[in-house]
Amino acid sequence: xxxxxxxxxxxxFRRYHRDIHRFLTRMSGQSEVxxxxxxEVFLRALRAxxxxxxxxxxxxGWMFSIARSVLxxxxxxxxxxxxxxPLAPEPSRDGGQHLVVALAQSLGxxxxxxxxxxLLKEVGGLTYQEIAAVCDCTTxxxxxxxxxTRVALRAMLTL
Amino acid sequence: xxxHTEELISAAMDGEPVDLDALQAVLAGAxxxxxxxxxxxxxxASASGDEPAGMAVPQPHARRxxxxxRGPRVPAALAASLALVAAAxxxxxxxxxxTVPVTTQALRVAPPRVQTAPAPxxxxxxxxxxxxxxxxxxxxxxxxxxxxxxxxxxxxxxxGVDWKSGS
Numbered sequence: 001x002x003x004x005x006x007x008x009x010x011x012x013f014r015r016y017h018r019d020i021h022r023f024l025t026r027m028s029g030q031s032e033v034x035x036x037x038x039x040e041v042f043l044r045a046l047r048a049x050x051x052x053x054x055x056x057x058x059x060x061g062w063m064f065s066i067a068r069s070v071l072x073x074x075x076x077x078x079x080x081x082x083x084x085x086p087l088a089p090e091p092s093r094d095g096g097q098h099l100v101v102a103l104a105q106s107l108g109x110x111x112x113x114x115x116x117x118x119l120l121k122e123v124g125g126l127t128y129q130e131i132a133a134v135c136d137c138t139t140x141x142x143x144x145x146x147x148x149t150r151v152a153l154r155a156m157l158t159l
Numbered sequence: 160x161x162x163h164t165e166e167l168i169s170a171a172m173d174g175e176p177v178d179l180d181a182l183q184a185v186l187a188g189a190x191x192x193x194x195x196x197x198x199x200x201x202x203x204a205s206a207s208g209d210e211p212a213g214m215a216v217p218q219p220h221a222r223r224x225x226x227x228x229r230g231p232r233v234p235a236a237l238a239a240s241l242a243l244v245a246a247a248x249x250x251x252x253x254x255x256x257x258t259v260p261v262t263t264q265a266l267r268v269a270p271p272r273v274q275t276a277p278a279p280x281x282x283x284x285x286x287x288x289x290x291x292x293x294x295x296x297x298x299x300x301x302x303x304x305x306x307x308x309x310x311x312x313x314x315x316x317x318x319g320v321d322w323k324s325g326s
Contacts, residue, residue, distance in 0.1 A: 121173065147165060
Protein backbone atom coordinates (compact mmCIF):
# COMPACT_ATOMS: atom_id res chain seq x y z
CA UNK A 1 0.00 0.00 0.00
CA UNK A 2 2.74 2.37 1.00
CA UNK A 3 4.76 1.40 -2.06
CA UNK A 4 1.77 2.15 -4.32
CA UNK A 5 1.34 5.49 -2.59
CA UNK A 6 5.00 6.33 -3.06
CA UNK A 7 4.89 5.37 -6.72
CA UNK A 8 1.77 7.46 -7.30
CA UNK A 9 3.16 10.45 -5.45
CA UNK A 10 6.48 10.28 -7.27
CA UNK A 11 4.70 10.08 -10.57
CA UNK A 12 2.41 13.04 -9.92
CA PHE A 13 5.23 15.07 -8.46
CA ARG A 14 7.55 14.44 -11.36
CA ARG A 15 4.96 15.37 -13.95
CA TYR A 16 3.40 18.43 -12.40
CA HIS A 17 5.50 19.92 -9.65
CA ARG A 18 7.45 22.37 -11.76
CA ASP A 19 4.43 23.77 -13.56
CA ILE A 20 2.26 23.85 -10.44
CA HIS A 21 4.96 25.64 -8.49
CA ARG A 22 5.52 28.13 -11.28
CA PHE A 23 1.79 28.82 -11.55
CA LEU A 24 1.47 29.38 -7.81
CA THR A 25 4.56 31.58 -7.72
CA ARG A 26 3.27 33.80 -10.50
CA MET A 27 -0.19 33.99 -8.96
CA SER A 28 0.86 34.57 -5.35
CA GLY A 29 3.93 36.63 -6.09
CA GLN A 30 5.90 34.84 -3.36
CA SER A 31 8.15 31.86 -3.92
CA GLU A 32 8.07 30.80 -0.28
CA VAL A 33 4.28 30.77 -0.31
CA UNK A 34 4.35 28.75 -3.53
CA UNK A 35 6.56 26.16 -1.82
CA UNK A 36 3.98 25.56 0.91
CA UNK A 37 1.02 25.73 -1.43
CA UNK A 38 2.63 23.25 -3.82
CA UNK A 39 3.01 20.76 -1.00
CA GLU A 40 -0.64 21.17 -0.14
CA VAL A 41 -1.68 20.68 -3.77
CA PHE A 42 0.05 17.33 -4.01
CA LEU A 43 -1.16 16.18 -0.63
CA ARG A 44 -4.74 16.94 -1.61
CA ALA A 45 -4.29 15.20 -4.94
CA LEU A 46 -2.85 12.10 -3.31
CA ARG A 47 -5.57 12.02 -0.70
CA ALA A 48 -8.26 12.38 -3.33
CA UNK A 49 -6.69 9.59 -5.37
CA UNK A 50 -6.53 7.39 -2.31
CA UNK A 51 -10.21 8.00 -1.60
CA UNK A 52 -11.17 7.16 -5.15
CA UNK A 53 -11.86 10.77 -6.10
CA UNK A 54 -8.95 11.24 -8.45
CA UNK A 55 -9.01 12.75 -11.91
CA UNK A 56 -11.66 11.16 -14.09
CA UNK A 57 -10.79 13.03 -17.26
CA UNK A 58 -8.07 15.56 -17.80
CA UNK A 59 -5.52 14.95 -15.09
CA UNK A 60 -3.57 18.12 -15.74
CA GLY A 61 -6.71 20.22 -15.53
CA TRP A 62 -7.63 18.42 -12.31
CA MET A 63 -4.23 19.19 -10.77
CA PHE A 64 -4.54 22.86 -11.64
CA SER A 65 -8.07 22.91 -10.26
CA ILE A 66 -6.62 21.77 -6.97
CA ALA A 67 -3.89 24.39 -7.24
CA ARG A 68 -6.51 27.05 -7.83
CA SER A 69 -8.50 25.84 -4.85
CA VAL A 70 -5.45 25.79 -2.59
CA LEU A 71 -4.60 29.32 -3.69
CA UNK A 72 -8.15 30.49 -2.96
CA UNK A 73 -7.99 28.93 0.51
CA UNK A 74 -4.68 30.62 1.15
CA UNK A 75 -6.07 33.99 0.14
CA UNK A 76 -9.12 33.49 2.30
CA UNK A 77 -7.02 32.60 5.32
CA UNK A 78 -4.63 35.42 4.69
CA UNK A 79 -7.62 37.73 4.49
CA UNK A 80 -6.30 39.55 1.51
CA UNK A 81 -5.94 39.18 -2.21
CA UNK A 82 -2.74 37.82 -3.63
CA UNK A 83 0.09 40.29 -3.96
CA UNK A 84 -0.31 42.43 -7.03
CA UNK A 85 3.42 42.56 -7.64
CA PRO A 86 4.77 39.13 -8.49
CA LEU A 87 8.18 38.11 -7.35
CA ALA A 88 10.97 38.69 -9.80
CA PRO A 89 11.81 35.18 -11.00
CA GLU A 90 15.20 33.58 -10.64
CA PRO A 91 17.56 33.97 -13.58
CA SER A 92 16.95 31.42 -16.29
CA ARG A 93 19.75 29.53 -17.84
CA ASP A 94 18.58 30.56 -21.28
CA GLY A 95 19.13 34.24 -20.66
CA GLY A 96 16.51 36.88 -21.41
CA GLN A 97 16.44 37.82 -17.76
CA HIS A 98 15.20 41.31 -18.45
CA LEU A 99 12.14 40.15 -20.35
CA VAL A 100 11.32 37.50 -17.76
CA VAL A 101 11.45 40.03 -14.95
CA ALA A 102 9.47 42.59 -16.91
CA LEU A 103 6.85 39.98 -17.75
CA ALA A 104 6.47 39.01 -14.09
CA GLN A 105 6.00 42.65 -13.14
CA SER A 106 3.52 43.25 -15.94
CA LEU A 107 1.49 40.20 -14.96
CA GLY A 108 1.11 41.69 -11.51
CA UNK A 109 -0.69 44.66 -12.98
CA UNK A 110 -3.31 42.55 -14.71
CA UNK A 111 -6.67 41.53 -13.24
CA UNK A 112 -6.61 38.22 -11.41
CA UNK A 113 -8.95 36.53 -13.87
CA UNK A 114 -6.85 37.46 -16.90
CA UNK A 115 -3.57 36.57 -15.19
CA UNK A 116 -4.98 33.24 -14.11
CA UNK A 117 -6.15 32.27 -17.59
CA UNK A 118 -2.86 33.36 -19.13
CA LEU A 119 -0.80 31.31 -16.66
CA LEU A 120 -3.04 28.27 -16.97
CA LYS A 121 -2.35 28.37 -20.68
CA GLU A 122 1.31 29.37 -20.80
CA VAL A 123 2.54 27.65 -17.65
CA GLY A 124 -0.02 24.92 -17.19
CA GLY A 125 -0.32 24.04 -20.86
CA LEU A 126 -4.06 23.50 -20.56
CA THR A 127 -6.39 23.60 -23.54
CA TYR A 128 -9.19 26.13 -23.80
CA GLN A 129 -11.66 23.47 -22.70
CA GLU A 130 -9.60 22.52 -19.67
CA ILE A 131 -9.16 26.15 -18.68
CA ALA A 132 -12.88 26.72 -19.05
CA ALA A 133 -13.56 23.74 -16.78
CA VAL A 134 -11.05 24.91 -14.18
CA CYS A 135 -12.25 28.51 -14.18
CA ASP A 136 -15.91 27.64 -14.60
CA CYS A 137 -16.40 29.74 -17.72
CA THR A 138 -16.92 29.22 -21.45
CA THR A 139 -14.22 28.52 -24.02
CA UNK A 140 -15.14 31.75 -25.78
CA UNK A 141 -14.45 33.59 -22.56
CA UNK A 142 -11.08 31.85 -22.27
CA UNK A 143 -10.24 32.74 -25.86
CA UNK A 144 -11.16 36.39 -25.33
CA UNK A 145 -9.28 36.69 -22.05
CA UNK A 146 -6.14 35.13 -23.50
CA UNK A 147 -6.15 37.40 -26.51
CA UNK A 148 -6.84 40.48 -24.36
CA THR A 149 -4.04 39.55 -21.94
CA ARG A 150 -1.50 38.99 -24.68
CA VAL A 151 -2.34 42.30 -26.28
CA ALA A 152 -2.02 44.08 -22.92
CA LEU A 153 1.31 42.42 -22.15
CA ARG A 154 2.62 43.20 -25.61
CA ALA A 155 1.76 46.83 -25.09
CA MET A 156 3.31 46.97 -21.60
CA LEU A 157 6.49 45.26 -22.75
CA THR A 158 6.56 47.10 -26.08
CA LEU A 159 7.07 43.95 -28.06
CA UNK B 160 -3.18 47.27 -34.54
CA UNK B 161 -5.78 45.03 -36.11
CA UNK B 162 -7.54 43.24 -33.25
CA HIS B 163 -8.72 40.57 -35.63
CA THR B 164 -5.12 39.83 -36.60
CA GLU B 165 -3.98 39.44 -33.02
CA GLU B 166 -7.00 37.43 -32.02
CA LEU B 167 -6.51 35.06 -34.93
CA ILE B 168 -2.83 34.56 -34.20
CA SER B 169 -3.50 34.14 -30.49
CA ALA B 170 -5.98 31.34 -31.14
CA ALA B 171 -3.75 29.68 -33.75
CA MET B 172 -0.83 29.68 -31.33
CA ASP B 173 -2.96 27.80 -28.84
CA GLY B 174 -3.84 25.11 -31.35
CA GLU B 175 -7.46 26.19 -31.57
CA PRO B 176 -9.37 25.78 -34.83
CA VAL B 177 -9.11 28.93 -36.97
CA ASP B 178 -9.88 29.95 -40.54
CA LEU B 179 -6.76 28.84 -42.39
CA ASP B 180 -7.23 31.25 -45.28
CA ALA B 181 -7.55 34.16 -42.90
CA LEU B 182 -4.51 32.98 -40.99
CA GLN B 183 -2.47 32.71 -44.15
CA ALA B 184 -3.48 36.21 -45.19
CA VAL B 185 -2.58 37.60 -41.76
CA LEU B 186 0.81 35.94 -41.69
CA ALA B 187 1.58 37.24 -45.16
CA GLY B 188 1.67 40.76 -43.76
CA ALA B 189 4.28 42.35 -41.50
CA UNK B 190 1.69 43.16 -38.85
CA UNK B 191 0.74 39.52 -38.47
CA UNK B 192 4.31 38.31 -38.31
CA UNK B 193 5.21 40.94 -35.71
CA UNK B 194 2.26 39.94 -33.58
CA UNK B 195 3.20 36.26 -33.90
CA UNK B 196 6.79 37.03 -32.85
CA UNK B 197 5.57 39.00 -29.82
CA UNK B 198 3.25 36.23 -28.66
CA UNK B 199 5.92 33.58 -29.12
CA UNK B 200 8.28 35.72 -27.06
CA UNK B 201 5.67 36.02 -24.31
CA UNK B 202 5.26 32.26 -24.29
CA UNK B 203 9.00 31.68 -24.05
CA ALA B 204 9.37 34.22 -21.24
CA SER B 205 6.48 32.62 -19.33
CA ALA B 206 8.24 29.26 -19.48
CA SER B 207 11.47 30.68 -18.04
CA GLY B 208 12.50 31.33 -14.47
CA ASP B 209 10.79 30.36 -11.19
CA GLU B 210 12.55 27.03 -11.00
CA PRO B 211 11.45 25.52 -7.71
CA ALA B 212 14.14 24.58 -5.22
CA GLY B 213 14.74 20.90 -4.63
CA MET B 214 11.76 19.62 -2.75
CA ALA B 215 10.98 16.21 -1.39
CA VAL B 216 7.89 14.40 -2.56
CA PRO B 217 5.21 15.07 0.07
CA GLN B 218 4.28 12.05 2.16
CA PRO B 219 0.94 11.39 3.85
CA HIS B 220 2.21 12.33 7.31
CA ALA B 221 3.43 15.63 5.91
CA ARG B 222 -0.13 16.85 6.36
CA ARG B 223 0.93 17.90 9.81
CA UNK B 224 3.15 20.56 8.34
CA UNK B 225 0.56 23.35 7.98
CA UNK B 226 0.28 23.67 11.73
CA UNK B 227 3.84 24.81 11.72
CA UNK B 228 2.66 28.02 10.15
CA ARG B 229 0.44 28.64 13.14
CA GLY B 230 2.98 27.81 15.81
CA PRO B 231 3.97 24.66 17.73
CA ARG B 232 1.55 25.13 20.60
CA VAL B 233 -0.08 21.74 20.67
CA PRO B 234 3.13 19.66 20.61
CA ALA B 235 4.67 21.67 23.47
CA ALA B 236 1.65 21.09 25.71
CA LEU B 237 1.56 17.44 24.74
CA ALA B 238 5.27 17.06 25.48
CA ALA B 239 4.84 18.69 28.89
CA SER B 240 1.94 16.39 29.73
CA LEU B 241 3.91 13.34 28.68
CA ALA B 242 6.89 14.44 30.77
CA LEU B 243 4.67 14.87 33.81
CA VAL B 244 3.09 11.48 33.36
CA ALA B 245 6.52 9.90 32.85
CA ALA B 246 7.87 11.50 36.02
CA ALA B 247 4.88 10.33 38.05
CA UNK B 248 5.21 6.83 36.65
CA UNK B 249 8.92 6.76 37.46
CA UNK B 250 8.26 7.76 41.06
CA UNK B 251 5.57 5.14 41.46
CA UNK B 252 7.71 2.42 39.92
CA UNK B 253 10.64 3.44 42.09
CA UNK B 254 8.56 3.23 45.23
CA UNK B 255 7.38 -0.26 44.30
CA UNK B 256 10.87 -1.68 43.70
CA UNK B 257 12.52 0.17 46.59
CA THR B 258 14.85 2.31 44.58
CA VAL B 259 13.69 5.53 46.14
CA PRO B 260 16.56 7.97 46.56
CA VAL B 261 18.03 8.44 50.05
CA THR B 262 16.71 11.97 50.34
CA THR B 263 13.21 10.78 49.61
CA GLN B 264 13.46 8.01 52.21
CA ALA B 265 14.87 10.44 54.77
CA LEU B 266 11.79 12.58 54.39
CA ARG B 267 9.67 9.61 55.33
CA VAL B 268 11.49 9.03 58.64
CA ALA B 269 9.75 10.18 61.81
CA PRO B 270 10.61 13.68 62.94
CA PRO B 271 13.35 14.00 65.56
CA ARG B 272 12.36 13.48 69.20
CA VAL B 273 13.87 14.94 72.25
CA GLN B 274 15.81 12.33 74.16
CA THR B 275 18.36 12.36 76.90
CA ALA B 276 19.85 8.95 76.33
CA PRO B 277 20.51 6.87 74.42
CA ALA B 278 21.16 8.80 71.21
CA PRO B 279 18.26 8.70 68.76
CA UNK B 280 18.58 6.36 65.87
CA UNK B 281 18.05 9.20 63.46
CA UNK B 282 18.56 12.77 64.65
CA UNK B 283 16.88 14.74 61.94
CA UNK B 284 16.51 14.53 58.23
CA UNK B 285 19.79 15.15 56.53
CA UNK B 286 21.72 16.34 59.59
CA UNK B 287 24.60 14.11 60.64
CA UNK B 288 27.00 15.22 63.44
CA UNK B 289 30.04 13.24 64.47
CA UNK B 290 29.42 11.38 67.76
CA UNK B 291 31.83 10.01 70.35
CA UNK B 292 30.56 6.51 69.98
CA UNK B 293 29.36 5.00 66.80
CA UNK B 294 25.69 4.42 66.56
CA UNK B 295 24.12 1.60 64.70
CA UNK B 296 22.65 2.51 61.37
CA UNK B 297 18.93 3.18 61.53
CA UNK B 298 16.53 0.58 60.49
CA UNK B 299 14.84 1.50 57.26
CA UNK B 300 11.07 1.40 57.28
CA UNK B 301 11.19 -0.59 54.04
CA UNK B 302 13.85 -2.65 52.33
CA UNK B 303 16.21 -0.28 50.52
CA UNK B 304 18.45 -1.22 47.64
CA UNK B 305 20.98 1.43 48.60
CA UNK B 306 23.33 0.87 51.53
CA UNK B 307 22.91 3.76 53.90
CA UNK B 308 26.05 5.22 55.42
CA UNK B 309 26.62 4.65 59.11
CA UNK B 310 25.78 7.60 61.32
CA UNK B 311 28.96 8.95 62.86
CA UNK B 312 27.48 11.70 65.00
CA UNK B 313 24.21 12.36 66.72
CA UNK B 314 22.67 15.61 67.76
CA UNK B 315 20.57 15.56 70.87
CA UNK B 316 17.81 18.05 71.34
CA UNK B 317 17.66 18.96 75.01
CA UNK B 318 14.82 21.12 76.30
CA GLY B 319 15.90 24.55 77.37
CA VAL B 320 19.15 24.50 75.45
CA ASP B 321 19.58 26.92 72.62
CA TRP B 322 20.58 24.58 69.86
CA LYS B 323 21.57 27.47 67.67
CA SER B 324 24.52 28.31 69.88
CA GLY B 325 27.83 26.57 69.36
CA SER B 326 28.23 22.93 70.04
